[in-house]
Amino acid sequence: MPVTVKKREGESATALVYRFSKKVQRSGVLREARSKRFHSRKTNKNMRRKSALHREKKSAEIEKAKRTGTFWK
Numbered sequence: 821m822p823v824t825v826k827k828r829e830g831e832s833a834t835a836l837v838y839r840f841s842k843k844v845q846r847s848g849v850l851r852e853a854r855s856k857r858f859h860s861r862k863t864n865k866n867m868r869r870k871s872a873l874h875r876e877k878k879s880a881e882i883e884k885a886k887r888t889g890t891f892w893k
Contacts, residue, residue, distance in 0.1 A: 823847055 825840040844850055863871070885891035 823849060 823840070823843050825836060825843060827836050882891060
């Protein structure tokens with residue numbers, strides 16, 4: 821879906837560009853293009869599970885370190 825903007829009578833170039841950019845943002849074209857920029861493969865069920873378990877383990881370790889006072893950033 822192309823976004824078109826025609827220059828109005830007496831409208832400056834900056835106003836035209838401003839109006840065009842607002843129209844592009846509202847249409848969602850830019851958001852869609854950014855999301856399609858890089859293709860990522862879908863991970864299989866085992867990898868998602870392994871990743872979730874790893875995140876849970878790491879967050880538990882960080883919580884424990886915070887409680888003992890050995891965690892610093």
